[in-house]
Amino acid sequence: MTKTNEHIKRILAIIPDKPGCYQYFDEKNAIIYVGKAKNLKKRVSSYFNKEHDSRKTTVMVKQIRDIKYIVVNTEAEALLLENNLIKQYQPRYNVMLKDDKTYPSIVIKNEYFSRVFRTRNIVRDGSQYFGPYPSAYTAKIMIQLLKDLYPIRICTHPLTPESIQQGRYKVCLQYHIKRCKGPCVGLQTLEEYQDNIQQVKDILKGNLSAISKLLYNRMQELSAELRFEEAQETKEKYELLENFRVKSTVVTPNLHNIDVFSFIEHERSAYINYMHIGNGAIVQAYTFEYKKKLEETKEELLSLGIIEMRGRFKSDAREIIVPFDPEIELEHASFTIPQRGDKKKLLDLSIMNAKQFKVDRLKQAEKLNPEQRNTRILKEIQDALHLEKLPARIECFDNSNIQGSDAVAACVVFIMGKPAKKEYRKYIIKTVVGPDDYASMKEVVRRRYQRAIQEEAPLPDLIITDGGKGQMEVVRSVIEEELKLKIPIAGLAKDKKHRTSDLLFGFPAESIGLVQQSPLFRLLEQMQNEVHRFAITFHKDKRSKSQVASELDQIKGIGEKTKVLLLQKFKSVKRIREADFDELKKIVGEAKAHLIKEALQAK
Template sequence: MNKLEKNTEVKLSSLSTKERIQTILSVLPENPGCYQYFDEKGTIIYVGKAKNLKKRVSSYFNKEHDNNKTRVLVKQIRDIKYFVVDTEEDALLLENNLIKQYRPRYNVLLKDDKTYPSIVVKNEYFPRIFQTRNIVRDGSQYYGPYPSLYTAKIMLQMIKELYPIRTCKLPLTPETIAQRRYKLCLEYHIKRCKAPCEGLQSSEEYLKNIGEIKEILKGNISTVSKILYDEMQALAAELRFEEAQKVKEKYEVIENYRAKSTVVTPMLTNIDVFSFAENEKSAFINYMHIGNGAIVQAYTFEYKKKLDEAKEELLAMGIIEMRSRFKSTAREIIVPFEPDMNLEGVTINIPQRGDKKKLLDLSVMNVKQYKVDKLKQAEKLNPEQRSTRLLKEIQTQLHLDKLPIHIECFDNSNIQGSDPVAACVVFKMGKPAKKDYRKYNIKTVEGPDDYASMREVVYRRYKRLLEEKAPLPDLIITDGGKGQMEVVREVLQDTLQINIPIAGLAKDKKHRTSEFLFGFPPEPIGLVQKSSLFHLLEQMQNEVHRFAITFHKDKRSKRQTASELDTIKGIGDKTKTVLLRTFKSVKRIREANIDELTKVIGEAKARLLIESLSK
């Protein structure tokens, strides 16, 4: 550092944070590049890329940000450093490398950032072929990486079926082979190796096999298939049928593999396909590489969001990450929307129809399935996460101020006005809180008047909660339509002067949940049938209906079993039970004589019973 640079550094350090940052912003170049934000401890907290460094970095400090996390990030910035590069593509690559190196707190986090398996063809006199995660610069050739260990093993298994390649680690050279240092091993006897260590297989034949294997590993399976087919036909023409049969077996293995992997027209080759899905916390990106009409590589991964990153930015990061990781040189990329990037010499397409659109649809299907699977896995490990997600959906759909952790549902039950009852069931965190359920006998309503019954029950319920200073629900759901909702609103707002959001669940003619109503005047809230949210609301409606019906049946059953026996002093519940169990009804008890009754309940009670019934 020269004297001028030292003086500049000293002057910058003496400035306040705001002055220091404004000074840096004033000299930022308008070139592509990467920038780094540092906190007060000198730790990198964010790395970003920009087509224009001055515009991009200045935007963080020259406007109010809607996203809270971005505002928190800006408050922590104490210093800025940047790198100028030649092109936007260089900026993308540099950003990707810096994020991997420093893993800044506010950058998206690649959840699956690990070393993937490759298949290596070793640089040896008789090359070995095996799976590895370590890249050694010794002239060996590496193919992949593969999305999973399973994929690499399947490829190696197919190669071993096709070609007798050595698996031993012996240092084979012309000298050691000529000296006959090694003995035949089991691999030779089970015909998985032709024993080049003993000179039983020539270097020319072995390397011919290696050449075909390399074509397979490159994805040029159709090329190898054609070579084998031509060789098979030539041997058959020369009447060398045994040799032709062995080649045919190899050809069938190759064709079987091709049949499983080919899902698109053979005309499409060397194409990258990307699709995108997201939720509040994560972004999911599916990558497929197409070579010679087959999916050569397929992989889905997840980014953990940290700020309010745009989907175009996240897709661009995913494209750079996957092309770098899988060493793709494809000159065409298929995407669902335009990413925030430009790659020199690469065409980016958003197909609307045809084979390329089918490819994109396949990728979209995979990324959506991956998103659903990740959600299910998370919810199995943490059941509360599912409840919170569903309650968050209700909050979003109804524009509630807070999460509806405490929900109460009401329903009435009567038969033509007889034995009218009502029920209140309580759900907390989306689960039934049965100890908080309440039953109500309707006291002030005569006849079948559901509205009046609802008015009485809601008034009794919340008047008592107010008097006891108990917590009120975050949402009330009525089992009924607009009329029931209006009755509840009148009681809460006009009579009790409290404001609780009210929703309604209406049923169709087949008594199935059909509409979710909210607002005044109530409007239907669109629900996807068979969705998790729909099933939760359906469960709430069915539960309150079950609870009300059960209570009504119990009350009606008690009334029906109530009889003249209940009014007779000296005839208790046990005696009544014995009489009804023996004689089945009050009518038969009346018809019984003194001797029959005495045998069951004794003479004294028998005479008392006959005397009371005769009155």
């Protein structure tokens, strides 16, 4: 056993059976992983006593050269410590927190006559911050509401009792339009102004009911005192606040001071949405992403998110709504997994926001890497048809004829969801007489894959026929019974208006069920349109050549170039027949002119 293994073994022998945090170090003495555990001995030992499914975990364990641990009293303390250590050291193998730190907040500045405004910068100067808000527009609307309710100053003067007393400032337009009471010139007392600021804080915390009730009572008092103008102003504020409360309330106002967390996964990413509820209104909303590094469970990731968000926003909510048990214990807080009612509505709303965040992230990634989108769609096809591997190469077939004449077929190839036009092939039907689509399809599929086998060319991961169950069965009989190949076969069905309507798969064929206008539907529609376009274009070209074929084709010694020259000059066989010998001689020479004249006159 190496010196490193001996060192690790000694550490494992003395680690206590207590909660705490552990840190793994590499050969450069850098922290590569931080974890927390209810039982340090069991958790740390498990890394060295078993085989790991994840290759990354196996690689990480091979790099461990030293282990350190910190013992704490409870698992909740271990969780907080783990969160702080990850932030401090950002270990290579820990989950990466990805979020947008520039969401706007609303700040109440720690000033004499506090200002209230939007900001994206958090300054630790004693000011109070509320948010962050999901968009600048949301924060702007909230600021506008506050300004409509209360005459808050917007000037940036560094107001102090001395500067006001010395008369350094003058009232501005805001005073004249009655949106500020002029504290800069001593027309509003600090006590009155701070009373307004306190009500602003209550609104930002979600305590709308108390403010609404206060305004209503004040309106009644002013009305009783016959101070109707002031009563009307108070009424307008009351109605404005009530209108906002109705729009912002998602459930009954009885639900107050509650945290809501939801969790969804996609491949190696986990998306967590956080909402804080005050009096039935969403006071804070935030979604972020964790990039998985090892074999983190959903419980571990959710618990990390809960500690991160409650710490970041200093939440003291005693109830936390979650979709499943995060398997942690927090002091002075309990978890609720709702099944119905208003709390379930809150959880569903949170899940909806997490899903939207995921969709936005995937769209953003697909714009940077278009191939990622195609891979995702092909993965949908693989999952829908239960294919063994990703259908990276898809080949589609279609026939084209008019009452059996000039029968042709076409094959188009899509590689990783994109048309590979160099791989397209056209086929003239050789063995079928009359309009028999099934026999024509048999011939084409047989010819294509017999040649592919002979030339050892790549075979498709999926064959799609432009037709229903009959075409699928014909292709299957050739692929499986004649050629002994194992290639999945699907069929694209059309509706009465000859538009893509469904994807068929299996024998007997069953409908897979396509969501109209989904990315998957549009890709399959593109394939069907492309093979139909390619087949019909080839058929038109062949039919045109048949129709253009003339008496000139039957004259020995007259080739295609000579025929083109004559038709360009005379436009029709009739005019060539009527042309003088000398005219023909100038274009094709004496010998060919004799041949043409003799042949056409004989006709």
